[in-house]
Amino acid sequence: MSDELQLLEERVNREYEYGFTTNIETETVAKGLNEDVIRLISAKKNEPEWLLEWRLKAFHQWEKMAMPKWGNVKYPEIDFQDIIYYAAPKSKKAKPGSLDEVDPELLKTFEKLGISISEQKRLSGIAVDVVMDSVSVATTFQSQLAEKGIIFCSMSEAVQKHPELVKKYLGTVVPMTDNFFAALNSAVFTDGSFCFIPKGVRCPMELSTYFRINQENSGQFERTLIIAEDNAYVSYLEGCTAPRRDENQLHAAIVELIAMDNAEIKYSTVQNWYPGDDEGKGGIYNFVTKRGICKGHHSKISWTQVETGSAITWKYPSVILKGDYSVGEFYSVALTTKFQQADTGTKMMHIGKNTKSRIVSKGISAGKSQNSYRGLVRAAKSAENARNYSQCDSLLLGDKCGAHTFPYIESKNNTAVIEHEATTSKIGEDQLFYCEQRGLDAEKAVALIVTGFAKEVMNNLPMEFAVEAQKLLAVSLEGSVG
Amino acid sequence: MLSIKNIHASIEEKQILKGLSLDVKPGEVHAIMGPNGSGKSTLASVLAGREQYEVTEGQIEFNGKDLLEFSTEERAKEGLFLAFQYPVEIPGVSTTNFIKAALNEKRKYQGLEPLDAASFLKLLKEKAALLELDKSLLSRSLNEGFSGGEKKRNEIFQMAVLDPKLTILDETDSGLDIDALRIVAKGVNTLRNEDHAIIVITHYQRLLNYLQPDFVHVLVDGRIVKSGGKELALELEAKGYDFIKEELKETVTA
Numbered sequence: 001m002s003d004e005l006q007l008l009e010e011r012v013n014r015e016y017e018y019g020f021t022t023n024i025e026t027e028t029v030a031k032g033l034n035e036d037v038i039r040l041i042s043a044k045k046n047e048p049e050w051l052l053e054w055r056l057k058a059f060h061q062w063e064k065m066a067m068p069k070w071g072n073v074k075y076p077e078i079d080f081q082d083i084i085y086y087a088a089p090k091s092k093k094a095k096p097g098s099l100d101e102v103d104p105e106l107l108k109t110f111e112k113l114g115i116s117i118s119e120q121k122r123l124s125g126i127a128v129d130v131v132m133d134s135v136s137v138a139t140t141f142q143s144q145l146a147e148k149g150i151i152f153c154s155m156s157e158a159v160q161k162h163p164e165l166v167k168k169y170l171g172t173v174v175p176m177t178d179n180f181f182a183a184l185n186s187a188v189f190t191d192g193s194f195c196f197i198p199k200g201v202r203c204p205m206e207l208s209t210y211f212r213i214n215q216e217n218s219g220q221f222e223r224t225l226i227i228a229e230d231n232a233y234v235s236y237l238e239g240c241t242a243p244r245r246d247e248n249q250l251h252a253a254i255v256e257l258i259a260m261d262n263a264e265i266k267y268s269t270v271q272n273w274y275p276g277d278d279e280g281k282g283g284i285y286n287f288v289t290k291r292g293i294c295k296g297h298h299s300k301i302s303w304t305q306v307e308t309g310s311a312i313t314w315k316y317p318s319v320i321l322k323g324d325y326s327v328g329e330f331y332s333v334a335l336t337t338k339f340q341q342a343d344t345g346t347k348m349m350h351i352g353k354n355t356k357s358r359i360v361s362k363g364i365s366a367g368k369s370q371n372s373y374r375g376l377v378r379a380a381k382s383a384e385n386a387r388n389y390s391q392c393d394s395l396l397l398g399d400k401c402g403a404h405t406f407p408y409i410e411s412k413n414n415t416a417v418i419e420h421e422a423t424t425s426k427i428g429e430d431q432l433f434y435c436e437q438r439g440l441d442a443e444k445a446v447a448l449i450v451t452g453f454a455k456e457v458m459n460n461l462p463m464e465f466a467v468e469a470q471k472l473l474a475v476s477l478e479g480s481v482g
Numbered sequence: 483m484l485s486i487k488n489i490h491a492s493i494e495e496k497q498i499l500k501g502l503s504l505d506v507k508p509g510e511v512h513a514i515m516g517p518n519g520s521g522k523s524t525l526a527s528v529l530a531g532r533e534q535y536e537v538t539e540g541q542i543e544f545n546g547k548d549l550l551e552f553s554t555e556e557r558a559k560e561g562l563f564l565a566f567q568y569p570v571e572i573p574g575v576s577t578t579n580f581i582k583a584a585l586n587e588k589r590k591y592q593g594l595e596p597l598d599a600a601s602f603l604k605l606l607k608e609k610a611a612l613l614e615l616d617k618s619l620l621s622r623s624l625n626e627g628f629s630g631g632e633k634k635r636n637e638i639f640q641m642a643v644l645d646p647k648l649t650i651l652d653e654t655d656s657g658l659d660i661d662a663l664r665i666v667a668k669g670v671n672t673l674r675n676e677d678h679a680i681i682v683i684t685h686y687q688r689l690l691n692y693l694q695p696d697f698v699h700v701l702v703d704g705r706i707v708k709s710g711g712k713e714l715a716l717e718l719e720a721k722g723y724d725f726i727k728e729e730l731k732e733t734v735t736a
Contacts, residue, residue: 429533434570437530438584438640439591447582452574452623476544 011340023314028087028218033080035059039186041086043189045156048163056330058176058186065180071343072404073312075248075285083250084218085188129154129193129209131222139193141205151196152207155223156191158194169227173256173291173320181252181287181314189254192222197232197263206462208237226256230296235266237465248276248311252287261296261323266304268461269317273309280339280368283311290317291347294326294355295324302329303346304460306469311340316374318347320387321355328357331457335450335473336369336401343405345375350386350416359390362454363421365401372404380417386416394424395453414459447474483508483548489540490704491528498524500704501540506648509676513690513715514683516701517723522683523567525701526652529681530564531557545647559586559591561647565637565654570626577636578606580624583645588644604628609642619724631662638669638733650681655689667692687719700726 029040038059041051068077129139131151146151151162158166176186194210211222228234240253251273257265267290276283286309292301301319319328330346348357357377365371371394379386393405405422427449435445451458451470458466484506489500498521506512516522518662527535529542531554542549545558552560572580586596597605610617613635625633634654641649652672653697655663674680682693690698690712698704698714700723708714718726 246653428570430568430570431572433530433532433554434566435572436554437558437564437566438580438644439555440583441553441555444583444587444709448580449572455574460599 020421026087027061028084031032031082031084033085033188034058036227037085041188041190044086045159047159050167051159051465054171054176055187058183061177062180062183062187063083065183067180071314072370072374072406073314073341073343075385078250078285080184085221086190087218090312124195127397131191131193131209131211144205145205148201148204150199150201151194153194155189155192155194155225155350158225162196165227166194166225169225169256169258171256173258173293174254174289178289182254182289185223185254185289189221189223192224192253194224195226195234195236197228197234199229200231203234206235206237208239210239219252222253224253225257226265227258228260228265229442230263232260233264235462236268237462238267238269239272248285248286249284251310253289255288255290255317257292257301259292259294259296259299259301259326262298263296264300264302265292266302267292267317268465269305269307270465270472271291271307271309271313272304272472275309275338276311277339278338280311283340284309286310286313286315288315288317291320292318292328293320294323294328294352296326297323297352298325300327300329302331302455304331304461305333306457306461306472307332307342307344308472310342313340313342313344315344316346318349319357320349320351321357321383322351324352325354326352327355330357330359330361331460332361333364333457333473334362334371335364335366336371337367338369339367340369342370343372343374345373347376348378348388350377350379350388352441353382353384354386355383356387357389357473359388359392360456361390361392363392363394363403364397364450364453365394366397366402368400370402370404372406374406376408376410377418379413379418382413383413384415386413388416390420392420392422393453395450396424396426465476483545483715487541489528489542490538491524491535492538493524493535498704499528502701502705504699504706505591506679506681508647508679509674510697511674511680511682511693511695513693513695513698514681515685515698515715515718520701521704522701523652526564526650526683528648529562530554555587559588563641563644563646563649565634565641565649565651567653567656569625569633569637571626573626575624576621577624578620581606581640584640585643603689605643609639612642613639614665615639617658630657631659634658634662634666635669638666642669642673647677648679648681650683652683653685654682654683655686663689664692687715690715700731
């Protein structure tokens with residue numbers, strides 16, 4: 001290996017800058033999972049009886065299920081009895097009524113993460129729901145949004161204030177028995193965000209949720225539900241970080257999106273959970289089920305994700321294209337370094353006529369990491385004239401990492417057209433030398449090449465987010481520069 | 483400005499340059515010719531600082547500084563420019579953004595502020611016109627899908643924007659049709675001035691017809707064995723390299 005690549009390797013192994021811990025009094029339940037714990041969580045959240053029943057049903061299903069083994073990831077058995085299922089920063093009230101009541105220590109934490117909870121200080125028009133461990137600690141701009149009939153609040157609040165909506169949609173896109181982690185989440189989910197955009201309303205600002213794991217030995221099991229009624233539009237952003245710890249922590253979330261006639265939901269994620277240290281110790285196990293349904297005709301759901309964190313990522317944001325002429329999109333950049341393992345991709349399920357989907361996946365592997373794309377495109381018998389285009393590109397940095405592609409195609413309708421393209425390339429010494437000859441050092445050269453590689457996906461992120469994501473990508477690769 | 487003294491260089495233990503010496507003064511144009519495998523491109527790589535090439539002996543002075551002490555990017559920022567024989571493609575990075583990054587790195591090195599957007603675009607337009615470069619190429623990914631001629635023109639275009647003190651044209655004429663060759667040569671000639679020295683590495687006379695070098699050197703087996711004026715290139719074109727090899731033999735036996 002040349003010195004240049006060696007230098008890169010070193011830069012790649014940078015420090016994780018969000019690894020601090022907040023010293024705050026936290027209320028937790030004892031480790032382990034059983035009916036009592038679920039009853040306790042439900043009681044703490046003052047939930048209606050039907051929801052408790054729902055949770056218990058999911059728990060009993062989960063007990064009969066086994067962890068999925070088909071992912072291209074390796075990890076020791078997870079002891080589900082050794083996890084804390086509920087951890088909440090202590091506060092006198094269940095949820096502070098105003099920002100003045102939020103613990104200043106918490107505010108400081110989020111300021112440090114670059115998330116301003118204080119509405120006065122917000123520069124860009126983004127409404128934020130902030131979730132620490134198992135609870136939402138603040139949601140901004142709620143009243144302005146309410147004027148347009150938009151509901152944006154934590155899941156716990158939605159259960160209290162809009163139980164009919166929650167009951168109507170919860171678990172309709174990701175059934176509790178969908179998979180092992182979905183069942184687990186359904187049993188123990190604690191908080192998350194709820195968005196409801198009524199008919200004909202175009203959400204005037206980006207909605208976002210910031211997830212933070214703080215408590216040791218705890219898991220985070222949030223649940224997000226977004227509903228866009230006819231002709232509604234919403235763009236939603238999600239970000240996440242966690243402290244550095246030697247133990248692995250579990251994150252098993254569910255996101256459900258529902259788009260009615262002519263509605264559009266754009267969902268963007270920048271995932272930066274703690275990836276583990278240089279020896280591969282610690283890091284978040286990220287087992288997430290994200291799925292949207294284009295229920296109405298001409299509806300559109302678009303997933304964009306920038307995945308740089310987590311020790312293990314197992315995640316396939318998918319779209320069920322049920323409405324005629326509906327459109328599903330998946331744009332992904334997954335960057336793995338050190339000992340990270342990512343098995344990520346999407347499922348596009350074409351059911352309606354003239355449905356279209358587009359998949360653009362860019363995997364970047366460095367260090368000793370393994371990066372897999374796994375995707376399924378399915379055209380049902382009813383999916384007349386379904387169209388799919390998939391493009392999966394992998395970029396390798398160094399010679400100790402791996403890139404894998406597992407595309408699956410199932411077509412039951414012969415009018416469906418499904419295209420798949422894939423490339424694998426290595427950042428070549430030729431490219432590096434060329435850049436260096438123009439005066440760019442190895443770090444900048446790699447950042448430039450990687451940015452170029454990921455451009456098609458980055459262009460799909462909302463502006464404010466794209467800048468952050470680009471920075472994150474550069475920092476993830478370079479350490480100090482950024 | 484460039485003084486190469488008795489340079490020996492090897493790649494993967496294989497000795498390629500075996501005591502090459504060359505002096506280049508500001509404003510001069512030197513042509514380096516020679517048969518395949520004589521070490522022409524190795525010379526370009528050694529000057530630019532390509533990692534795989536190891537200099538085992540000799541010195542190179544550039545503007546009074548020890549060139550070999552500098553990294554590749556420092557050499558570039560000191561004013562050395564290599565026009566590549568095979569320019570690489572960088573998908574997703576526009577030619578404009580690439581040149582902007584390069585130019586601003588150089589300016590930073592010189593203690594200058596980055597060029598503002600308006601001045602940069604003006605500079606770009608001006609130089610693109612010089613190379614008759616289609617403006618759409620500037621917003622396309624660097625060299626991706628460019629024709630051979632466009633790639634070479636893009637190299638000279640970058641040279642024009644970066645304004646180096648020493649340019650090495652590594653077989654810039656290879657793969658060019660007559661029109662492209664004329665445009666490239668015109669570009670180089672326009673950028674020829676008393677502060678800008680050029681080393682032209684080539685197999686053929688045809689680029690030299692346009693460029694009119696001050697000196698022509700013949701490289702054989704890692705050394706410059708014959709130097710002369712531009713007429714030497716014509717002689718080589720007519721007689722091939724064999725006559726030089728013959729001469730060499732005579733010198734050895736004499």
